[in-house]
Amino acid sequence: MSDVVEKTLSALPSLLSLDSQPGAGKLSSTSKLGNLIRGITELTSKHEEEKLIIKELASIKEQVASPNTTMRQMKEAMVRAIYCEMLGYQAPFSYIHAVKLAQQGSVLEKRVGYLAVSLFLNESDEFLLLLVNTVLKDLQSTSLMEVCMALTAVSQVFPRDMIPSVLPLVEEKLTHPKEIIRRKAVLALYKFYLIAPNQVQHIHSKFRKALCDKDPGVMTASLHIYLQLVKESPESYKDLTESFVTILRQVLAGKLPMDFNYHSVPAPWLQIQLLRILAHLGKEDQSTSEMMYDVLEESLRRAEMNHNITYAILYECVKSIYTVFPKAELLEKAAKCIGNFVQSPKINLKYLGLKALTYVVTQDANLALPHQMTIIECLDHSDIIIKRATLDLLFRITNAQNVAVIVEKMLAFLRLCTDEYCTVDLVGKVAELAEKYPFIKAKPGS
Amino acid sequence: MQFMLLFSRQGKLRLQKWYVPLADKEKKKITRELVQTVLARKPKMCSFLEWRDLKVVYKRYASLYFCCAIEDQDNELITLEIIHRYVELLDKYFGSVCELDIIFNFEKAYFILDEFLLGGEAQETSKKTVLKAIEQADLLQEPRHEYFNVPVY
Numbered sequence: 001m002s003d004v005v006e007k008t009l010s011a012l013p014s015l016l017s018l019d020s021q022p023g024a025g026k027l028s029s030t031s032k033l034g035n036l037i038r039g040i041t042e043l044t045s046k047h048e049e050e051k052l053i054i055k056e057l058a059s060i061k062e063q064v065a066s067p068n069t070t071m072r073q074m075k076e077a078m079v080r081a082i083y084c085e086m087l088g089y090q091a092p093f094s095y096i097h098a099v100k101l102a103q104q105g106s107v108l109e110k111r112v113g114y115l116a117v118s119l120f121l122n123e124s125d126e127f128l129l130l131l132v133n134t135v136l137k138d139l140q141s142t143s144l145m146e147v148c149m150a151l152t153a154v155s156q157v158f159p160r161d162m163i164p165s166v167l168p169l170v171e172e173k174l175t176h177p178k179e180i181i182r183r184k185a186v187l188a189l190y191k192f193y194l195i196a197p198n199q200v201q202h203i204h205s206k207f208r209k210a211l212c213d214k215d216p217g218v219m220t221a222s223l224h225i226y227l228q229l230v231k232e233s234p235e236s237y238k239d240l241t242e243s244f245v246t247i248l249r250q251v252l253a254g255k256l257p258m259d260f261n262y263h264s265v266p267a268p269w270l271q272i273q274l275l276r277i278l279a280h281l282g283k284e285d286q287s288t289s290e291m292m293y294d295v296l297e298e299s300l301r302r303a304e305m306n307h308n309i310t311y312a313i314l315y316e317c318v319k320s321i322y323t324v325f326p327k328a329e330l331l332e333k334a335a336k337c338i339g340n341f342v343q344s345p346k347i348n349l350k351y352l353g354l355k356a357l358t359y360v361v362t363q364d365a366n367l368a369l370p371h372q373m374t375i376i377e378c379l380d381h382s383d384i385i386i387k388r389a390t391l392d393l394l395f396r397i398t399n400a401q402n403v404a405v406i407v408e409k410m411l412a413f414l415r416l417c418t419d420e421y422c423t424v425d426l427v428g429k430v431a432e433l434a435e436k437y438p439f440i441k442a443k444p445g446s
Numbered sequence: 447m448q449f450m451l452l453f454s455r456q457g458k459l460r461l462q463k464w465y466v467p468l469a470d471k472e473k474k475k476i477t478r479e480l481v482q483t484v485l486a487r488k489p490k491m492c493s494f495l496e497w498r499d500l501k502v503v504y505k506r507y508a509s510l511y512f513c514c515a516i517e518d519q520d521n522e523l524i525t526l527e528i529i530h531r532y533v534e535l536l537d538k539y540f541g542s543v544c545e546l547d548i549i550f551n552f553e554k555a556y557f558i559l560d561e562f563l564l565g566g567e568a569q570e571t572s573k574k575t576v577l578k579a580i581e582q583a584d585l586l587q588e589p590r591h592e593y594f595n596v597p598v599y
Contacts, residue, residue: 037549079553086459086552088474111583115556122467145583155564180579187564217575224567259572262531269568272524308530312523347492352523383491421498 033080040087053089056080064097074101075109078116085120095120095127102153103134107145110138114149118156123195128159132166139169144178151184155191163192163199174206179215186210186221193225204229211243216256216267219247223273230280241281241288245295248274252298268309271299275316282324289325296321300333308348311341315352322360335360335367342371347383354378354389361396368397379409387413388422395429403437447525447566448500448515449476450559452548455509457481460548461555465566484513494522505529509545528568535562539577554580 036056043049063069063077078101081094098120102113121128131153138150151173154166170192173185186207193200207229210222230237250256251267251274260267278296282289299317318334321327338360341353354375361368368375378390391413394406410430417423452461459481464473483497484504495502497515503525504513512529516522533543535558540547548555561576562569569576 034550041549082553086462088459088477090470107583111557112553115553115560118560119463119556124467148579152560152564156560180575183569184564187567187569190567217569217572221569257572259574262527268527269524272521308523309527312521312527315523316521347490348494348523348526351492351494355522385492385495388496419498422496 032076033083036080036083049087050089053084053087057084057089057091060084060091061093064094071101071105071109075105075112078112082116082119091120095125096130099127099130099134102131103137107143110146110149114153118153121157123157123159128157129162132159132162135166136169139166139173144181147173147181148184151181151188155184155188158191158195160195163196167192167199171203171206174210179217182210182213182215182218183221186218186225190221190225190228193228208240211240216260216270220267220270220273223270223277227273227277227280230277234280234283234285238281238285238288241278241291244274244277244281245292248278248295249298252295252302262309263307265307265309265313268313271313272316275299275313275320279320279323282320284325286325289327292324293327293330296324297330297333300330300337311349311352315341315356318356319359322363326363331364338367339371342374347386350378351386351389354386354393358389358393358396361393365397365399368393384416391426391429395433398433398437400437403433407433447520447528447563448517450515450563451477451480451511451513452555453481453511453513454545455485455511457485460510460545461552461559463556463559463563480513480515481511484511493526503529507533510548528563531568531573532559532562535573535576538573539580557583 039052060077060081078098081091084091098113098116102110102117105113117131135150135154138146141147170185170188173181176182189200207222207225210218213219251270254266256267262268278292282292314337318337321330321334338353338356341349344350357368375390378386381387391410398406407430410426414426448466449464453459493503493505500515502515503522504511514525516525536543539558557580561579
């Protein structure tokens, strides 16, 4: 704890400079929040921390209840309340004031008010109903900041029954000239779709427009909705396959603005979303899958660099290739990829390789054969997570010859296992295997 | 994504963002147990955990642990990159960020997180756009009444 105090003390001179840079917004040393935080970090026992927080909460309670508190002071008090809640102490008296702050404050105070509401409340809270009016007002505001804040709040915590009242306003934002508003509107609608799908049935055509939006940010946002829709009913969206393939092709060819590059990989999250959507569309459907083979191959080829993000794309690509209608050469290339992962000295990649193998051996059990030695090594790995992943894999490739050994390993692992979920999971697997191979005798003493 | 937690090496929570509705008691329990589990991990171990019925991805930057719980079908590596991207955003915003910046300006950290991860989904917006949105709001240091409803962009 003392090294934090040391850092605080050495940082004090820079914090004292009230020459505010818009970027960092340095905290004034005399602010109440600063004092509170400093106070907390200096304490060493939980008991003292509790005492200090209770005192602080009482002071906040008094301040928020007083009619003389200005909005600005309210904002400050709210930030302290957020801090206390973060440390695990309840400040329920501040919830209603958070809503009020979002309602009545100026832009900066509104921001803190909305933040507090999104952190304190959840969907079933009654105070949320009070927020609905604020959101409605802000959605119609001429200030873009307020519209943004309202849309952000709506995407995070909004009572499901009140969706019809805000829906028309959010819908009209889909055609707003500013890209950020359109994007946030799409995401708000995505959230609505997740919690109340029948309310947004009628605007599917608008999603198509968002997909073709000239701004890549809005287009990406619409992909979240499409992934959900495609997962639920792939048949209705087969006609969009061509569009998705085209978008992916363009991304890979570097047609997006430079700013979307992440460590010189073009729009990786976008690529991954598209790969997932294509996987769902191509599953068990040869004609649709044929449309995407060359773009899948292209993704595999492009992601040949040495960075975590390219591995992430590769992993997703491999999964997609194994989900869609099979094509021999692609499967081969993907298998090679998995091989590289499993053999990799980097532990994260090994884990992913094991996971990928677990996924693909359901299709072709022979894929695990060349990696047998590595798998056996992983069984004795020092990291318990790798061990578990290996056991998962072994569970899938059991046959009459190796089941006795595998069950033995699982039982040995069970003895070391402390996590309840893990135990339940493994016991279930062992029971399943016992049922499947009833005539194999386990070694005595296991 | 289900939730994201930031905590120090002593287990002090610096930021928590939940994308699924859970009771407070449940949240506290999860936080406590997960923090302990992650802190017990040795440095050379995998960045991924299977904890209870969740998949957890964590990474340590200096003295801060960034920890995310994701859904079953989510890609673990991409979550690691989401964490990294968030750190990059914080770095650009605060100018060489350190744990103190996040401690003292945690509401700003929340704003940035909200711009980047809306409702638990990473928005593929350029770094520029995310930071511009925050900075625009910051520039309204002392809002005066006559500037309330003037469009800022």
